[in-house]
Amino acid sequence: xxxxxxxxxxxxxxxxxxxxxxxxxxxxxxxxxxxxxxxxxxxxxxxxxxxxxxxxxxxxxxxxxxxxxxxxxxxxxxxxxxxxxxxxxxxxxxxxxxxxxxxxxxxxxxxxxxxxxxxxxxxxxxxxxxxxxxxxxxxxxxxxxxxxxxxxxxxxxxxxxxxxxxxxxxxxxxxxxxxxxxxxxxxxxxxxxxxxxxxxxxxxxxxxxxxxxxxxxxxxxxxxxxxxxxxxxxxxxxxxxxxxxxxxxxxxxxxxxxxxxxxxxxxxxxxxxxxxxxxxxxxxxxxxxxxxxxxxxxxxxxxxxxxxxxxxxxxxxxxxxxxx
Numbered sequence: 001x002x003x004x005x006x007x008x009x010x011x012x013x014x015x016x017x018x019x020x021x022x023x024x025x026x027x028x029x030x031x032x033x034x035x036x037x038x039x040x041x042x043x044x045x046x047x048x049x050x051x052x053x054x055x056x057x058x059x060x061x062x063x064x065x066x067x068x069x070x071x072x073x074x075x076x077x078x079x080x081x082x083x084x085x086x087x088x089x090x091x092x093x094x095x096x097x098x099x100x101x102x103x104x105x106x107x108x109x110x111x112x113x114x115x116x117x118x119x120x121x122x123x124x125x126x127x128x129x130x131x132x133x134x135x136x137x138x139x140x141x142x143x144x145x146x147x148x149x150x151x152x153x154x155x156x157x158x159x160x161x162x163x164x165x166x167x168x169x170x171x172x173x174x175x176x177x178x179x180x181x182x183x184x185x186x187x188x189x190x191x192x193x194x195x196x197x198x199x200x201x202x203x204x205x206x207x208x209x210x211x212x213x214x215x216x217x218x219x220x221x222x223x224x225x226x227x228x229x230x231x232x233x234x235x236x237x238x239x240x241x242x243x244x245x246x247x248x249x250x251x252x253x254x255x256x257x258x259x260x261x262x263x264x265x266x267x268x269x270x271x272x273x274x275x276x277x278x279x280x281x282x283x284x285x286x287x288x289x290x291x292x293x294x295x296x297x298x299x300x301x302x303x304x305x306x307x308x309x310x311x312x313x314x315x316x317x318x319x320x321x322x323x324x
Contacts, residue, residue: 005076010166018143019062019064019065019066020324021062021137021323021324022061022062022321022322022323022324023059023321023322024059024061024319024320024321024322025056025057025058025059026056026057026273026319027054027319028053028055029054029316030053030189030314030315030316031053031054031194031315032052032314032315033050033051033052033105034048034051034313035116036049036106037049037112037114037240038158038215038239038247038250038306039158039220040247041302041303041304041305043306043307047300049107049109049112049114050109051081051107051109052149053077055076055077055078056076057073057074057075057076057317058073058074059072059073059074060113063092063093066091066092066093067091068089068091069088069090069093069096069139070086070088070089070091071086071089071101072085072086073085073086077245080106081107081108082103082105082106082114083104083106084103084105084112085101085102085103086101087099087101087102087120088100089122094174094175094178095174096124096171097114097123098121100120100121101118101119101120101121102117102120102295103116103117103118104116104117104118104281105118105247109137110115111138111316112136112137112138113136113137114134114135115135116134116135117133118130118131118132125171125172125174126169126171126172127165127166127167128164128168128169128171129164129165129166130163130164130165130166132161132162132163133159133160133161134158134160135157135159136157137155137156137157138155138173139153139154139156140155140156140232141153141154142156142171142222154222155223155224156221156232157220157221157222158219158220159219159220160217160218160219160247160248161215161216161217162214162215162216163210163214164211164213165211166209166210166211166212166256167205167210167211168207168208168209168210168211168256168261169190169205169207170205170207170209170260171210172191172205172277173204173205173260176193176203177206179193179203180194182199183195189206190208191205191206192204192205192261197308199265199266200264201263201264202261202262202263203261203262203264204260204262205260206257206258206259207256207257207259207279208255208257209255209256209257209279209281210256211254211255212251213251213252213253213283213309214251215247215249215250216248216249216250218249218302219248220232220246247302247303247304248302249287249302250287250306252283252285252286253286254281254282254284255284256280256281257279257280258279258280258313258314259278260275260276260277261275262274262276269324270320270321270322271322271323272319272320273317273318273319273320273321274317274318274319275316276316276317277313277315277316277317278314279313280310280311281309281311282308283308283310284307285304285305285307287303287304290305291307
């Protein structure tokens with residue numbers, strides 16, 4: 001009871017001190033989750049994991065004195081899947097100068113459970129830096145020794161870190177949205193804010209991005225009967241069955257494109273909206289060990305050899321928003 005009273009008090013104090021506070025309820029349809037799994041350095045054992053989910057979501061967003069803002073997302077995704085996101089930032093009601101965000105996503109791609117913990121930094125809307133840790137668990141057939149004579153089936157945990165550096169127009173959506181709510185009308189080719197009458201508006205941005213994704217610290221192990229984590233082995237095509245091929249280094253860069261557009265009907269502070277989101281990202285392998293493989297084959301031992309990575313993120317969102 002005390003906790004509930006505290007939260008209610010905090011809520012009303014927040015309303016009184018905020019430039020605005022948005023409470024938004026929406027249903028996301030066919031939200032596309034995608035991850036990559038690198039079993040070893042070979043191209044043929046890089047798997048793309050994909051899953052579409054539809055779910056309800058609560059989004060609370062606030063801005064205070066044009067100095068500090070926050071975003072909080074609470075999702076009703078059916079277990080065992082889950083997604084959680086929290087962000088606080090320094091900036092005005094339209095521009096994010098410096099943002100700090102924590103995300104945790106757990107998606108079961110069939111029998112494989114994939115958990116990713118991400119810390120994301122945003123600089124002046126355009127630049128984002130994401131640092132993530134991926135943990136994948138599934139039943140696999142592997143060899144517990146280096147001689148590959150006694151294959152066994154068990155639970156294998158695969159981990160790796162990755163970093164994404166992105167220059168993108170996507171975060172300008174917030175700026176354009178606030179312009180539309182202020183009654184501004186314009187079309188710049190990559191952004192549109194248009195109020196058609198006193199009850200309908202349309203706004204959004206064309207997404208263009210330059211991205212670099214770097215993977216590192218790959219490990220794969222199983223737990224034996226004594227509870228000890230041990231490495232698993234794979235054939236080494238060059239030196240015989242003694243190689244432990246783990247992808248500890250991968251570097252990809254490329255471009256993304258898409259859009260985020262919203263049509264909204266409103267009356268005073270209540271809005272009904274539909275948002276369409278689409279983004280395609282295409283990355284190519286730029287690791288020097290791949291590029292210069294003929295000159296120095298030794299560099300390929302722990303380098304991910306996959307030539308390219310492709311992502312397709314999309315969803316349609318229907319919702320209701322109230323602005324305090």
